[in-house]
Amino acid sequence: MSSESTNPKSRHVAVIGAGIVGVSTAIWLLRDGHRVTLIDKKGPAEGTSHGNGGVLASCSIIPVTVPGLLKKAPRMLFDPNQPLFLKWSYVPKLAPWLIRYLSHATSDAVRHRASALAPIIGDSLADHQALSAGTGAEKWLVPSDYVFVYRDRDHYNGDAFGWSVRREHGFEWDELEGKAWQEYEPSFGPDLGFGARFGNHGRITDPGRYVKDLAAHAEALGAKLRIGEVTDIARENGAVSGVRVGGETLACDEVVLATGVWSRPLAEKLGVDVPLESERGYHLELWEPSVMPRAAVMIASGKFVATPMDGRLRLAGIVEFGGLDxxxxxxxxxxxxxxxxxxxxxxxxxxxxxxxxxRPSIADSIPLIGEAPSLKGAWFGFGHDHVGLTGGPKTGRLLSQLISGRQPNIDLAPYSPARFRRA
Incomplete structure (x- = not known):
């Protein structure tokens, strides 16, 4: 049953994109009493929201672009055992973005990104619990530890900078080694003998089904689901008046762009030249494995996550630059x-x-969340790179607050779309 009658200022909002960010936005808008049309070219959870690592990784405030990356990257590209791949034919198109991306591999940029991400992802388990409560999707949500697994303490100390930044933001963890590590997690071989364990994290045991169930709940609340591709935003007197989809214009009062890596063409029409690239991610699911770790783990040496899911162990990670096609x-x-x-x-x-x-990777590793700088009623919510599932519910709630005329209790300046306003 729709709740629009409870809000005398109800708006009709077209949410473009039915991944975790778009579906979260739709649910919070409906709870705030707005009318919602959810539009996706394939349907809910048919993209990255289906295939992600499934971890609510609140501590993952450190970007890929850490100090020293520029020196390590060439060696990594030519070592088949390293988790960085590049399609060389794509380099000419990638180069301008890549130069800009690598310019952020500094300690100051890492701290800036961490300060921006912590308010979005730092309480992800609670954010997902609030989003999913009473939706039927909560059955896929499991509170759990999240563990970074290293060879030994020296290997762990090699990431000291990232750990110090996490500590600056109030994160706490247990250091497990020797007998304590073996008792906690006996699954791993003798070459992995150290774990940094975070509590108060979570995992989704079927990310695709989770987002589909959330989308079904949005429909039950009154959202209209439209399958199609939005090609333009209609405007009148400097404000949104509709969206162009399937050869017709659907009237609406506000629009939210939440199509992840596919957001750039519409963002350009809204006056924002966002430096956005696909960071191609891979997963391998092992069905009915003989061994299942007790919690989601990040294997530091391979930079991949292994997450226990419903009937299978999902391995997710790898960074490959090679475009969308x-x-x-x-x-x-x-x-x-x-x-x-x-x-x-x-x-x-x-x-x-x-x-x-x-994955939608923006050059400064900070998502766009907020109103378009040149069109009233057009809102952005995309660019979360590795933490889209983690940050989706909070992003959706922030957008609903903004559309409802309420001021969120965090500083939104770091996410401002205006930082990429076209000259």
Whole structure:
């Protein structure tokens, strides 16, 4: 049943994109008494929201672009055992973005990004609990630890800068080694003997089903689901008046752009030249594995996550730059399988499922959340790179607050779309 009658200032909002950010935005808008049309070219959770690592990674405030990356990257690209891949034919198109991206591999930029991300993802478990309560999707949400797994303490100390930044933002963790580590997590082989364990995190045991169930709840609240591609934003007197979809114009009062890596063309029409690229991510699902870790883990040496899910263990990670159109590469899948066999010697499973998707990576690693600088009623919510699932509910709630005329209790300046306003 729609709640629009409870809000005398009800707006009709077209939410473009039915991944976790768009669906979260739709639910919070409906709870605030607005009317919602949810538009997606394929349907809910058919993209990155289906294939992500499934971890509510509140502590993941450190970007890929850490100090020293520029020196390490060339070696990583030519080592098949490193989690960084590049489609060389794409380099000419990628180069301007990549130069801008790598310019943020400084300690100051990392701290700036961490300060921006902490308010969005730092309480993700509670954000997901608030979003999913009473929706039917809450059954996929599991409070759990999140553990970074290292070879030993020296290996862990090699990431001291990132750990110090997390500590600056109030994160706490347990350091487990020796007998304490073996008692906590006996799954791993002798080459992995140290764990940094975070409590108060969570995991989603079927991310695709979770977002689909949330979308179904939005429909039950009165949202209209429209399958189609939005090609333009209609405007009148400097404000949104509708969206162009499927050859017709759908009238609306506000629009939210939440299409992840596919957001750039519409953002450009709204006066924002966002430096956005696809960071191609891979996952490998091991169905009915013989060994299942007790919590979601990040294997530091391979930079991949292993997450216990419903009936399978999902391995997710890898960074590949190669654009939106190229077919998946085989090497990342081979590396994920090699890495899990190295981490858990003797593991076996019934069958595998492969997936490749597109993370929306902005050059400064900070999402766009807020109103378009040149059109009233047009809002952005995209660009969360590795933490879209983690930050989706909070982003949706912030956008609903803004559309409802309420001032959120965090500083929104770091996420301002105006930082990329076209000259």
């Amino acid at each position: 190229a077919a998946p590469s085989r090497a990342p899948f081979r590396l994920l399988e090699k890495n899990i066999r190295d981490a858990i010697p003797g593991i076996s499973w019934k069958h595998t499922v492969e997936w490749m998707g597109h």
